[in-house]
Amino acid sequence: MSKLNYTPVDEIDKIHAELSNTFKSGKVQPIAYRKYVLLQLGYLLKDNVSKFEEVLMADLGKPKVEVTLTEIGPSISEIKDTYSNVEKWAKPEKPGFSINYTPMRRVIYKQGKGIVLIISPFNYPINMSFGPIASAIAAGNTVVFKPSEQTPATSSLFAELFAKYVDPSVICVVNGGVAETSKLLEHPWGHILFTGSGRVGRIIASAAGKTLTPVTLELGGKSPVFVDPKCDLSMAARRIFWGKNLNAGQSCVAPDYILVPKDFQNKFIEALKAANDAFYPTPEAEANSIGRLVSPQAYKRLSNLLKSTKGTIAFGGRLDEATKYIQPTVVRDVSFDDPLMSEELFGPVLPIVPVDDIDEVIKFVNAHDHPLALYVFSQDNEVKTKIINSTQSGAICMNETMTHVGAEGLPFGGVGPSGSGHHNGKFGFDTFTHTRASLDPPGWLDMILSSRYPPYTDKKLKSISWLFPKLPARPTGPPAPMEGRSFTKWFLFALATIFAGLLTKRKILV
Template sequence: MYESLFNRQKQFYQSGKTKKLSFRIEALKQLKRSIQYYESDLLDAMKKDFNKGKAEAYLTEIGYVYNEINYSIKHIEEWAETRKVKTPVTHIGSTSKIYKEPYGVTLIIAPWNYPFNLTVAPLIGAVSAGNTAILKPSEHTPTVAGVISSIVALAFPEKYVASVEGGIDTNQDLLNLPFNYIFYTGSSQVGRIVMESAARHLTPVTLELGGKSPAIVTKNADIKLAAKRIVWGKFINAGQTCVAPDFVYVDSSVRKQLIHHMKHYTEKFYAEAFITGAYMNIVNENHFERLKELIQGNVVYGGKTRPATLTIEPTIIDNVDFSHDAMQEEVFGPILPVLQFDSLEKAILDVRDLPDPLALYVFTDKKSEAKTVIQSVPFGGGAVNDTVFHLVNPHLPFGGRGNSGMGKYHGKYSFDTFTHEKSILHQTTCVDFPFRYPNKLFGKFIKYLWK
């Protein structure tokens, strides 16, 4: 169904226009102008699709994208430069260089939780690197998807960048095409389907998935500050954030103190929003019903649900163990289970037994504890004494490992993701050393050099 669009993009890429740096820079500027033109519509769409407030929408979606565009425009010439590297003595007379080459026609499949940010941020990398792109925004946020399509249509011709709306069938139709690169953000379950489809064409992929990201709080942490930063990172976007703390694992000696402060800050930050109806909705009824079933046990804060608006009050559940329903899957909603440990070594073993999470947060003022956790547990990325905030540093790569994904992006890493590094040896024609050709001395010479 989309073969014609794919072929037009392939033809446009092969024309070589997208490889010119001046073309890429102007494309990024045009993207920014188009977003600015539709900014009000975009904010209204987020409000309509899942009741996202303007301040939060700008902080987590639009402002972030502007920053990525500005950063890419500033550094793209440096990133795209051919890089000269060392050449060994065995290649005397030659030089070695790495050329930066776009992959070609790319596919970006986006999720619903940050529907604008997670559609356009990868696009910035694809355009910066000189590719064409087909975007597939999420069908679960249809109003936002419509505005994204309008932004793309204003900024680019279809043969360069296009936005395709639709559901599962659309995804499958697109995945049947021989793209040169696929960038997917979403669940691990669908990630496996994407990877299987890509394998048929040996297409490289980036998979940005999720997992149960822990917040480990030791007895040496600033407990009040830890509580403040954990509930902010957890309940922003109604908990529908891939790097939100999925559960808290706290030293038993400070558990009650942490719970006290988490309840205080949850009340302070989110109580009024929930009462007035300003708190964000769960994206659809299926997710709402799934989350509602997880609210069980010792609920020490929240727990209220509003089916009419698909809203769930920020909820903290104390005295949870690993058998609790909320610990069997990624929560991905405003429900925070709290578990306790008696030794950090045991906590590390427990977390290590879980599938590799996308993020991990450790709260401690003891550097040795933070170092032990970071070096002992496999995870994508994270923070010491904070949550989520590592996401907005363009100098840090963002991505998972194992069950939480593969590949990385943000800042230069987005450019690198959509770029093939082509290695070239430039050999001299002034001299042609005889020792490289089959002769009695050849073996002895190589053995001498490589012994």
């Protein structure tokens, strides 16, 4: 394992002071300077692809295809999107017309919050770091970046490269473990973004509360998949199996377990086996296409869960402690109270939980923490709509897994125990931006608003009543429920009615 040099704890106060001074100096306020730093971040990645491939192989056994697909490619894409849009995003905005307040010349200014602390995870050390860093810089902040100590080779490379490409008083890498992170959390920040486990997330949120620092948490959890018999079976198996085994299953939005009707379990497992055989046709293909668990502790935890399951291994199951390797494994006939259902798996083990129907799926999902992602594989729009309307999750995706995290224009974030707040593109920019309200009313408005000044009289009370809107008529009762009528059916019915009316009118005219 590579040696990671930790940042001396006694330097953290100086780092915080230096980045605070840089922010206060206004150095990062010009859009041109922000764009310069964004391009430097992009070229930091582009110039050093081979180095990142090497360290990610050392830390995670990550294949080069996954490095490009899930790390460097999406990061450069988000940096480029941020670079192209930062001027538009940062431009002051004017609210829509208001008869009362438009004369007051309302403006919303966009300002950085100060120093942003980004604490990134081990599983996607580039992707889950560079996007938020780019957003924080675009918003006009300075950044302290704390990579994971569980990926020592990658975190060492971060410290080396950031110092070469970016002014350390604008972005500074702090490496370390519990002691260094605890020292960082003693300071107030403009914003903290933490990605990791719920256990550590609680510690981060508690520490941030002491300094009244706003926090965004990306925490993960057990993301379920419902497989409807009315799905494109081969596509569903292929996409689910890919999402489960990407990065050796170490993804916060990886499909964690499958909920499938009992009489469809066998057919679905056959499709998963076909996907497995297509992905890994030879032992060499399997060895070269699947990463390794990050640590001996991670391997031991997951292998113990697999050994203790009451379900039956359908295929896979090979373990290699020396290389921290767990073969992609499907376990059938898993019950709700099985050890595999007790915690987020974070590895290439896929439990199949047979259920009676979709109502049992919804009941089980709602009885547990809201997941970071919920996946539905079905070609039935009513099934999709029912699950959307009956559950809560950070994201809900139909007939796909994982890719929503990097989809341009979509927010990434959790709800409840799976996290709070969002990032990605404009959503990240907004997270790290203080929207500052402003008014600049002209003097002549006092002729209209003179009644606000004392001494107060009944006449003045009457004269200001016109400033405020009247409510619509009082409701006579709650609206009638639209039972059994989906929006799609309602829309088609309305469209058919309009079309029929046009035909009738045409006949009358003829």
